[in-house]
Amino acid sequence: MLIFERSEEGRRNSAQRVISGGQQGQDERPLTGIPETMKRATAARLPELSELQTVRHYTRLSQKNFSIDTHFYPLGSCTMKYNPRGANTLAMQTGFLNRHPAGDAALGQGVMACLYDLQEILREVTGMEATSLTPAAGAQGEFAGVAMIRAYHDARGDSERSEILVPDAAHGTNPASAVMCGYKVREIPTDKSGDVDVDALRSIVGPQTAGIMLTNPSTLGVFERRIEEIAEIMHQAGGLLYYDGANLNAILGKTRPGDMGFDVIHINVHKTFSTPHGGGGPGAGPVVANKRLAPYLPIPMVGKSAEDGCEYYWVEEQERPESIGRLSAWSGNIGVLLRAYVYAKMLGSVGMERVADYSVLNASYLMRRLEQAGFTLAIPGRRATHEFIVTLKKESKDLGISAMDFAKRLLDYGHHAPTTYFPLLVPECLLIEPTETEDRETMDAFVEAMVTILREAKESPEKVKGAPWTLPVRRLDDVRAARELDLNWYNR
Amino acid sequence: MLIFERSEEGRRNSAQRVISGGQQGQDERPLTGIPETMKRATAARLPELSELQTVRHYTRLSQKNFSIDTHFYPLGSCTMKYNPRGANTLAMQTGFLNRHPAGDAALGQGVMACLYDLQEILREVTGMEATSLTPAAGAQGEFAGVAMIRAYHDARGDSERSEILVPDAAHGTNPASAVMCGYKVREIPTDKSGDVDVDALRSIVGPQTAGIMLTNPSTLGVFERRIEEIAEIMHQAGGLLYYDGANLNAILGKTRPGDMGFDVIHINVHKTFSTPHGGGGPGAGPVVANKRLAPYLPIPMVGKSAEDGCEYYWVEEQERPESIGRLSAWSGNIGVLLRAYVYAKMLGSVGMERVADYSVLNASYLMRRLEQAGFTLAIPGRRATHEFIVTLKKESKDLGISAMDFAKRLLDYGHHAPTTYFPLLVPECLLIEPTETEDRETMDAFVEAMVTILREAKESPEKVKGAPWTLPVRRLDDVRAARELDLNWYNR
């Protein structure tokens, strides 16, 4: 039932009235000086409910979700690990929540100290020169990074460079971000072992090349072994390297993008630094750059001064005239960054390396077990990183059971589905990322479910094709959703 | 799955370690001066889990509960109304949570101001002289009240009084509390219209009578009409009147126990003042007494002084030498009382009367609708108060479907069951209390479910007898639970 169906005209949740008992209804001239024509003609139609009705409605809705707190969520590329409750509690203290962004820095030294420390931690762990925390998510970090590459070329008068290279396996945000920066996107192929096809790269690179966007480990779940060679090719051609930090979890504390030769990186703190995904966001996508690109980082950043009284201050355009500028009205998703900071501090540098260790251990274990159970790996013979790909091409052809069917049937067995149909170049794929916070028992149960589904696919395929059976709804009609658009209860 | 089954020896939730990284494992002499014989021989077996495992386990367990926030909960005598989230948030501020009970009153003026105000509000709304907030729940309030009656008689040298009268419909805590105070319990019968049988009362009352425990409206859901006459009979015989405040919701702001002639009352703030039941507790059972009994109230209470600096102080035995004494190590369930205070302040005196208005309106409406649908009222011809009783004696006899069967089948339809088999004197009863915070639509859905079950009882009784069908478990075997006692995972 929709909230609007519970609404009743004339109902008031007066517990939330914002004028005090005495005042209510006393002011005869509610709006001073506002002309009639400027007043709203027809009232908005928000639902009118009692507080219990609202609480009950949204509590029950929440129960219809799968989430990390309730289910195994091995969604490749998304790093759905445990989101510490402590980070939430500590970030949601009133001192942090009630601070106005325009308030004097002297009244925000607490939060700014956290942000400054976080800038340093991210700089360290990526092997870079400087951090800007302001991008609101990975994609905005990508935009920032590519815009910085552009600013760099422009500053050198090297303005003919018009192309950004992107592997065919890349995430959709990579090409989309490059286009927003005014670049043409050129795809580079992947070789059979999952690495970038370096010969192809060599032949594509030229004076028109502004840079390349890579993630390492790649979206195929393997480590790009020839990364140093790629960096050399790019730099020799005058192009720069952008690191998509989505997969940083696999190498945290093990190896650093800066050491690999990357010039700029974004970090999805909602992946590697365990801030919650919140049903789609918010995240944060700090960008970290080496010496070459640091001057172009987006503003504001947090600076630390030797003066006393006000240790931390906002670094704005005056101090960073070469910055690509401002990405948000204030300074990005600070509440998210506080959570990331708490998490980073809890890990410590040793804990960071453990993240890589155990996320790779878990993925490797799960990969091996599935392989032994008869599933086909998309890139056999390679080590898993924090994730790996199973392809159901065979099952799809032989049994008519698609990756989507597997995904939906997994829901019935109490596991969220892995990422399906990404990367696009692997047919019928499941991109599986267990993360380091899951235990072996859970992964074993997942393998068992996969094996059961495979057996069902042979013995009673309708069970799989008709899945899910046990959720609040059966399989939903996406085609109908797009064809008979219904996006608004009041306007259907 | 039990938490113990998820446990693994050697696992550590090191996020919750309480020594800092550096210190860990450094202290070679962990225990100073403690002899070997005093050390624990075998370690306790608490589960060893990661934090995610614990969070996931208890999140999923929580989802197996019905609760006010998820379901209609018309549990008679329990007043399961909306528990404002605001009360929770405001009571759980660190200033309140971190205050040590032995701390100087000067460091607790904030909380003590709230408690003092609450004492005053409860005094007002009951028409009494003074309040002590210390009892931890209704039953402890009953104990306190009866002990005060005893102290009163003792103080007057009137020590022969050995009996407390209790109606046959009373809640079990009433006789149990009287016994704890050293009294014999004498039951008084109820007449056909649900009132106390006043003639029987007259014949029972005597010099051995210490007092009577009543709730009004009674546990039968009707208002005791001859209450003034009863008070006169009791007082003339030298006995006192105890008011069980469990049903206060029905008369809040409409009429006051003090005006009816009661000498002492307890208030279940977890009913009328909407503090949460928390799966069984905690509640609080403040006692409020008239002039006669006020000197005997349990300590501590909060006093207000004219001195400046420290306005509020604890009233202890020195100031109240006649007090029955202390009921808890400190001063009762203060966190609960803060929630009750927030609720009371939000209502205001007008809001209180509305509670009575609409709880009675809802119960009256639901009663009428069920009556029209063919259900039998236990006490026909009376007005409902905030609750009323349906008896399924006929259905049980004719169809073999008991009140328990109805209750379990209601769960399948998404409603918590009403109270069953209480009061004991009504056969196959459902004691139904919708509370004022439920909307008509919900009550209509409840009626519809009842009607459907009645039809099922006739057409397919196995559906009802086998219920519930849609919950995490089917009907549980209570007999087995008691016969093959299994109370401890480690000792079965």
Add this chain to the structure above:
Amino acid sequence: MPFIPHTQDETNAMLKAIGVARIEDLFAEIPQGLRAGKAGQEMDGQYPGMGEMEIGRLMRERATEDDGVLCFAGGGAYQHHIPAAVWELTTRGEFYTAYTPYQAEASQGTLQLLYEYQSMMSSLMAMDVSNASLYDGASALAEAILMTVRANRRSKSKRILIPKTVNPNYRKVVHTLVRHQGIELVELDYDSDKGVVDPATLRVGEDDDYTALVIPLPGYFGTLEDVHRLTDWAHDHGMLVIGCVNPIAVALLSPPGEWGEEGADIACGEGQPLGIPLSSGGPYFGFLCCRNKLVRQLPGRLIGQTRDLEDRPGFALTLQAREQHIRRSKATSNICTNQGLMVTASTIFMSLMGTSGLEQMATTSHQNSHKLVERLSAIGGVEHHFSSPFFHESVITLPKPVDEVLAALVWQDVVGGISLQQSFPELGNAMLVCATELRSEAEIERFATALESVLADGEEVI
């Protein structure tokens, strides 16, 4: 009308369905003389309702008033680390707003959790069974005593031995709660040097009949009683033994089930240290565990594992015939509403800490308290009072009246400890101090410095 959903139209339609004209008519059975009109007129102190915004402002001011205090008091209530997950989960609506799990099938969440609690608490106490909570530690001790009176068939006396090293407030509560049932509480003195039960008081005459002995661990002074000897002595003399213990302490110290040859018969105490905030003294919860043979005397709720119609495991309230709603005046206790939500928190707390985490918490509290006592004793005129080993709190004596010192420390936002001047005047200027794992060295130093200045400055303490 906060929290009431009715629109005027709905109210009208409902009144019509009922067949009355006005809501007021529904109250027709209340005698006129008692009706709102009359009572209402007498009610002074009418006050307007506040929205959440308004009451929020007031409550935030008041909480701020009490905030920011540094605490070294224990004495039955301890400020320990509480993982954030504990209360984020505990206040989930499904736990927070559920009733007592009488409808088992609709309450498996709460029931399973309580069964897990019973198992954890039994294991921590090394006992066979645990109930699902009582009001607090003090009332749990009273209920334990009532149990022994019902259970000890060999004793007719209803006399209970209770050492003075039991928290004085507990002794008061026990007195209030059991005095009307013909029970006599006989106090045992303590050794003035050691701060534990004086063995000399233990001589029992030939004809003496005592029902039970209460043994605290740690005692109120933080000291460790000789639990093994006391237990064996009591058992030898036909008494039942009640251990009244701190649940964090027994993560390291011998738990009641291990005491002496046979172990204590009952373990009880305050559950607050296990994940419950100080909150000015409540809500906390009392725990109560016992041997299998005593289970039918146990008051309070019990959850048993059982099976459903399809033979799947499930949980339900059991042995309800002990309780007031069935047995009424013959019940084991009058308790009904208990402290369920606190037990929820505590169970989640124990799961998050695990055995090793709890041990670490105990060890660190022990060590910090020793640091504290060492540091304070270094101040001129301050003495560590008792010579026995202590767990995580201890008694020091001051060169000035404690109440004045504590009042002076208020100005520095420090709760320095608990004055023993009223409850143990024979100890002189004695104060009970405690430092849990939460107290950093810097905080201990801050306290010590504050105390120094208070003791040094003649004027400040008047």
Add this chain to the structure above:
Amino acid sequence: MPFIPHTQDETNAMLKAIGVARIEDLFAEIPQGLRAGKAGQEMDGQYPGMGEMEIGRLMRERATEDDGVLCFAGGGAYQHHIPAAVWELTTRGEFYTAYTPYQAEASQGTLQLLYEYQSMMSSLMAMDVSNASLYDGASALAEAILMTVRANRRSKSKRILIPKTVNPNYRKVVHTLVRHQGIELVELDYDSDKGVVDPATLRVGEDDDYTALVIPLPGYFGTLEDVHRLTDWAHDHGMLVIGCVNPIAVALLSPPGEWGEEGADIACGEGQPLGIPLSSGGPYFGFLCCRNKLVRQLPGRLIGQTRDLEDRPGFALTLQAREQHIRRSKATSNICTNQGLMVTASTIFMSLMGTSGLEQMATTSHQNSHKLVERLSAIGGVEHHFSSPFFHESVITLPKPVDEVLAALVWQDVVGGISLQQSFPELGNAMLVCATELRSEAEIERFATALESVLADGEEVI
């Protein structure tokens, strides 16, 4: 190892199953020169991990440092009342820890909520459809502009008219985000008396081609633009109209859908006032609504109602072909992760307030701001600057440099407003002030008194 469940035995068993001896072997494909050893050595600043207790102490200290400040700043971020239920529900694990609802059947909670959000927001803006959020108000405006460039086939210029009364930070963000796509932003000046778009700047030559006009409501100065006239004028000249509005304001004021003859084409803005705490500027969320005809140009996620295999209603992401994960370089935007949880909060907020509650909030903010401006203008040398009506913030001028005054107010824990000295130097010592429904008369008075003393005292402000 915080958050990692593996015991040593489990790790060993897993390594064995994989067929390697040590975890380190799993990293064999990383070229030696880049391996931990080398990189690790270079990493200075190694730091130990902290337990939750330890980091909790640090974070509580830091939060306390920033706490207790009285705020009269607005300028795009407003401190409004937020019912407690909003965040207690929003941080439930099932909302908080879910991913983007790609698996619709396992995400009906989030999906239905977002559909409800889209409906509420569309209704509030009087538009046909709303997306499910963008990063913030500023980037929402940039995306709106990009939409008009794609959608306005009649215009070839990619020139956008944007008044200076649009929040200057928004203008900067738009510049950053759209500059590489050949879009030109043409600023419109304001009437220096009224603080709204100067009608004189609206003359458009014969050949002029503009793609869109942005209209703020309220403008940055808190003033009300003549939205009807501006909308009609833009439409007459072939432009699309983007309303950039405050969502609380339009509970009372004309919403974009009602502007002029045909209404605006797009409505966007900052969602923060709807239940999101100030949090130093984020996370907030941007909303973006439009007419049906533009829906395929809308960036960001959209939720549609559909049916399942049994013809029951359900919800799913739809029109995904607009998005980067399908359309890649040809997507409407690069946005992927959005501000879902903020929208969750905001939806619950709107449900709890209802239309009437939101109207009351708007009215009270309006009245309080008028009281504030009246009170401040009564101070000698303080002037109310613009003559147009304003909603809930306004510009005052001071007899001293604003930055110095604000710095002096810091000592009284007051954020007095936002200095306009940098962004609008032509206004002199101008400051933007705001008082929402949260600001009591006593607080306004406290601010006024503080300001008086700061203005009076020559020394204090240096």
